[in-house]
Amino acid sequence: MPNIKIASQSLDFHYGAFQALHQVDLNFEEHQVTALIGPSGCGKSTYLRCINRMNDLIPGARVDGRLTLDGEDIYAPGVDVVELRRRIGMVFQKPNPFPKTIYENVAYGLRVNGVKDKRVLDQSVESSLRGAALRDEVKDRLESSALGLSGGQQQRLCIARALAVRPEVLLMDEPASALDPIATQKIEDLIHELKRDLTIIIVTHSMQQAARVSDRTAFFYLGKLIEEGDTRTIFTRPRNKQTEDYITGRFG
Amino acid sequence: MQQRIHFTQKLDELRMQLIRMAALTEKAVHDATRAYLENDTDLAESVVMNDAAVNDMEDAIDTFNLELLALDQPMAKDLRLIIGSMRLTVNLERIGDECVNLAHRTLFLSTRPPLPANARMERLCAHVQDMLTKAVRAFVDEDTVLAGEICAMDHTADELSLKVLKEAISTMVEETRIVERSVHVIMASRHLERIGDLATNLAEAVIFIKEGQNVKHRCKG
Ligand SMILES: Nc1ncnc2c1ncn2[C@@H]1O[C@H](COP(=O)(O)OP(=O)(O)OP(=O)(O)O)[C@@H](O)[C@H]1O
Ligand SMILES: [Mg+2]
Numbered sequence: 001m002p003n004i005k006i007a008s009q010s011l012d013f014h015y016g017a018f019q020a021l022h023q024v025d026l027n028f029e030e031h032q033v034t035a036l037i038g039p040s041g042c043g044k045s046t047y048l049r050c051i052n053r054m055n056d057l058i059p060g061a062r063v064d065g066r067l068t069l070d071g072e073d074i075y076a077p078g079v080d081v082v083e084l085r086r087r088i089g090m091v092f093q094k095p096n097p098f099p100k101t102i103y104e105n106v107a108y109g110l111r112v113n114g115v116k117d118k119r120v121l122d123q124s125v126e127s128s129l130r131g132a133a134l135r136d137e138v139k140d141r142l143e144s145s146a147l148g149l150s151g152g153q154q155q156r157l158c159i160a161r162a163l164a165v166r167p168e169v170l171l172m173d174e175p176a177s178a179l180d181p182i183a184t185q186k187i188e189d190l191i192h193e194l195k196r197d198l199t200i201i202i203v204t205h206s207m208q209q210a211a212r213v214s215d216r217t218a219f220f221y222l223g224k225l226i227e228e229g230d231t232r233t234i235f236t237r238p239r240n241k242q243t244e245d246y247i248t249g250r251f252g
Numbered sequence: 253m254q255q256r257i258h259f260t261q262k263l264d265e266l267r268m269q270l271i272r273m274a275a276l277t278e279k280a281v282h283d284a285t286r287a288y289l290e291n292d293t294d295l296a297e298s299v300v301m302n303d304a305a306v307n308d309m310e311d312a313i314d315t316f317n318l319e320l321l322a323l324d325q326p327m328a329k330d331l332r333l334i335i336g337s338m339r340l341t342v343n344l345e346r347i348g349d350e351c352v353n354l355a356h357r358t359l360f361l362s363t364r365p366p367l368p369a370n371a372r373m374e375r376l377c378a379h380v381q382d383m384l385t386k387a388v389r390a391f392v393d394e395d396t397v398l399a400g401e402i403c404a405m406d407h408t409a410d411e412l413s414l415k416v417l418k419e420a421i422s423t424m425v426e427e428t429r430i431v432e433r434s435v436h437v438i439m440a441s442r443h444l445e446r447i448g449d450l451a452t453n454l455a456e457a458v459i460f461i462k463e464g465q466n467v468k469h470r471c472k473g
Contacts, residue, residue, distance in 0.1 A: 207325075235331075236328060236332070244328050247327045248328050249327075
């Protein structure tokens with residue numbers, strides 16, 4: 001029996017009066033990559049941000065239904081949101097390194113979590129940079145500013161930063177949309193590597209990317225989950241007409 | 253999705269080319285069978301000559317498909333149309349080849365005294381023509397029910413060709429002078445039977461394009 005890492009049941013989400021998600025039922029298996037696809041504004045980012053409670057701070061935001069991590073309610077009272085976000089890391093569309101050194105960017109999460117031991121920090125920075133396939137490119141300039149890195153390197157730095165706190169789940173919102181084909185390839189290779197240790201949910205507008213990196217694909221439209229299934233099936237013979245229209249580029 | 257309009261036009265163009273190639277093949281089967289049954293050597297020669305056009309169309313459609321795959325990265329039903337169309341062209345091209353083979357039998361037999369009319373061969377000719385026509389219509393109309401019927405028709409083609417064989421063997425035993433001609437009749441029936449098989453492959457490709465189901469090897473009993 002595959003282990004369900006994250007599950008949403010009848011998930012509704014409102015931005016004030018506007019309902020952005022309708023009754024989303026979706027399971028994410030451990031060590032699988034799931035791609036979320038759908039036209040702009042269909043609620044992919046909203047859904048992703050529900051999972052690590054990034055929407056909490058938005059005024060008027062309301063979550064109904066159930067979202068669980070390892071069977072436990074993510075929205076239960078008493079859940080430590082800092083610890084939740086340690087377990088569920090996130091990488092954004094635009095790389096957002098802090099204006100600090102490369103080393104400090106990666107060590108940041110550990111410092112927030114109270115780690116002070118220099119040896120532990122060194123080791124973790126080293127292994128996270130390696131995990132993000134960036135170490136060889138930056139190992140001689142860990143003390144230079146992260147802002148001097150290329151876009152693709154910055155994005156991998158952000159992945160290293162997310163990995164440093166040893167998350168169990170990685171949420172990626174269009175992580176390669178600002179990158180060139182080579183940097184994109186590196187991120188995609190990385191996703192394949194990372195899924196050995198992590199469960200990954202990735203939002204992408206590139207059908208080819210979804211097809212290349214994911215095991216499962218979920219298609220959203222107007223805040224609803226329209227179809228979810230094995231990526232091979234979704235891209236060769238989807239069941240739903242709207243899914244087919246979207247992935248063959250005939251939408252709208 | 254503006255850029256997809258252009259792609260959709262290319263798929264329409266692909267469909268048109270397939271229909272054109274199918275029409276050429278249908279004509280080849282029509283002419284080759286008529287030439288055989290009526291001993292028409294001019295018509296048989298024209299079948300041999302015209303086969304180059306079918307081959308050219310296969311090459312053209314292959315190139316077209318290769319470009320579609322490389323430049324447009326089709327998905328789902330579009331991808332199935334392209335893969336399916338490659339199957340269609342391969343089988344249409346082979347039907348063309350069998351028509352040429354049949355034409356060669358006609359040309360050979362015309363150099364020998366005529367054989368009596370063979371009702372089974374007449375039925376076989378009509379039957380495989382019907383199979384091909386239906387397969388092409390199934391493609392044009394995306395009609396998988398019709399495609400399924402073609403698979404069932406293949407039995408009759410097999411049976412008829414087997415009967416031609418048995419009948420020819422018994423006449424050869426009775427009269428050795430017609431052995432040579434009878435061998436050519438048997439071969440002609442094989443070509444026809446093969447056209448039936450290939451038309452069945454066309455029907456299977458139609459089902460694949462429409463439903464994504466691979467019914468290859470399942471159809472034939
Ligand atoms: N902070 C907000 N306040 C109000 N409405 C919002 C807010 N954020 C998003 N929305 C609305 O919610 C809907 C879903 O937005 P969301 O960002 O989740 O879409 P998306 O699928 O990620 O789109 P894209 O592919 O463009 O990133 C949209 O209609 C959007 O306008
Ligand atoms: Mg988004």
